[in-house]
Ligand SMILES: NC(=O)C1=CN([C@@H]2O[C@H](COP(=O)(O)OP(=O)(O)OC[C@H]3O[C@@H](n4cnc5c(N)ncnc54)[C@H](OP(=O)(O)O)[C@@H]3O)[C@@H](O)[C@H]2O)C=CC1
């Protein structure tokens with residue numbers, strides 16, 4: 001990457017723009033988004049290890065489209081083991097159905113339908129034997145105690161595994177899309193015999209022609225998990241590996257500290273064969289020390305997060321674009337990589353982090369506001385759906401993390417609050433699922449890369465020309481949904 005004009009101060013995403021360059025890339029589909037950092041991801045997007053962001057559905061859904069989800073360090077190890085096994089038993093190809101029985105009620109259906117964006121419940125008998133489908137539209141104007149067996153659609157389209165299991169032939173998926181369109185269905189169960197093995201959606205058929213799942217050596221979806229720097233770090237790392245976790249993230253607010261170096265050494269020793277990510281830092285010195293201690297990937301970002309009050313509390317941090325740029329250059333010099341963590345609000349921010357040399361970009365709160373986010377779906381006074389997000393250094397998270405400790409110790413730890421305990425992340429009505437956001441982000445990044453004449457992330461970071469802009473330059477780039485005069 002090179003600057004168009006020389007910066008005189010540190011910069012964040014809003015301060016910069018990408019300059020178009022002569023390009024030989026004729027299609028945005030010719031762009032390869034695979035990060036080459038050893039993590040097995042095929043798109044450069046990671047869901048943050050935050051309680052409000054990443055749970056089983058986030059990990060599963062992202063991995064199916066090639067991204068990684070990192071389970072937070074506050075989740076008990078037995079739960080991580082259960083979630084990892086659950087994810088690894090999901091289909092890498094078909095979406096997971098929401099399943100209920102014929103005796104379950106409309107009330108039950110409405111309570112869980114929103115867990116998935118496809119808005120359908122598949123009604124099954126014993127052993128997942130297919131009975132019918134209930135859509136959200138079928139649940140209006142009926143009593144909430146109506147049993148699903150009485151309203152389910154039994155004539156909805158279904159696909160047999162034999163029809164759609166052939167490895168990602170675009171023609172097969174296009175035909176499935178056409179059939180769904182002709183039958184005016186958005187979603188259809190996939191059956192092995194009469195057993196439901198997944199659902200296929202119109203959008204899903206298109207996505208399966210664009211994305212490649214992030215799979216482990218046995219062809220199962222990949223799972224990441226974080227470990228903190230306190231307690232029996234080596235034991236926790238071993239337990240995560242035994243649970244089948246594929247990527248370990250050693251994570252603390254101030255990653256450039258002795259305790260982190262020691263913890264990282266222990267994780268490295270316990271996990272010689274899996275990618276180890278460590279952070280957070282914002283300087284080349286920080287990168288050097290974490291790489292020396294065994295990190296394959298260094299996580300960059302202090303203070304840019306949407307839930308984060310660190311900069312207001314401490315004045316510590318660094319504008320994120322400059323932090324990523326300096327750290328990525330340092331990591332490249334050591335044959336390692338960085339993940340840009342925090343502050344992503346638009347697809348352009350991801351493109352800029354990649355142009356600055358990050359191998360992947362971690363997204364937190366933006367992903368919290370999706371069907372796959374672990375939070376409860378709430379509706380505000382204006383009828384807008386949202387989920388809550390909160391920081392991992394907030395009072396709420398610290399209280400949860402220190403639950404097993406004495407009241408006095410908890411009171412002492414509660415003093416150091418560097419995150420907000422509640423915020424509303426609205427679901428975008430046009431993009432309520434995390435895959436919708438992934439579509440939007442990767443479309444933006446693919447386009448950025450063709451503007452720069454790059455077909456790989458390495459080429460993009462090498463060719464990108466970045467200019468510095470004023471606040472009005474940034475503002476000019478925004479759309480005007482209402483007239484201005
Ligand atoms: N990227 C960012 O900007 C930030 C991210 N976070 C996130 O919050 C979560 C919790 O992290 P964290 O608060 O580090 O908690 P951890 O549970 O990881 O503990 C941090 C350890 O480091 C010690 N420590 C020393 N200096 C600091 C410091 N300035 N800030 C925090 N701890 C320090 C603490 O000791 P003692 O308590 O005795 O001081 C404690 O032992 C993580 O997921 C982290 O990523 C939190 C803040 C900033």
Ligand SMILES: Nc1nc2c(ncn2[C@@H]2O[C@H](COP(=O)(O)O)[C@@H](O)[C@H]2O)c(=O)[nH]1
Pocket residue numbers: 048049050280301303304305306307308309310341342343344362363364365366390391392393394418419420
């Ligand atoms: N200073 C704090 N940083 C936090 C806290 N919780 C999470 N984080 C960091 O934010 C990113 C995600 O950023 P986002 O803008 O995408 O939401 C996450 O990965 C952490 O590094 C916190 O309480 N305080």
Ligand SMILES: [K+]
Pocket residue numbers: 303304305306307308309
């Ligand atoms: K912030």
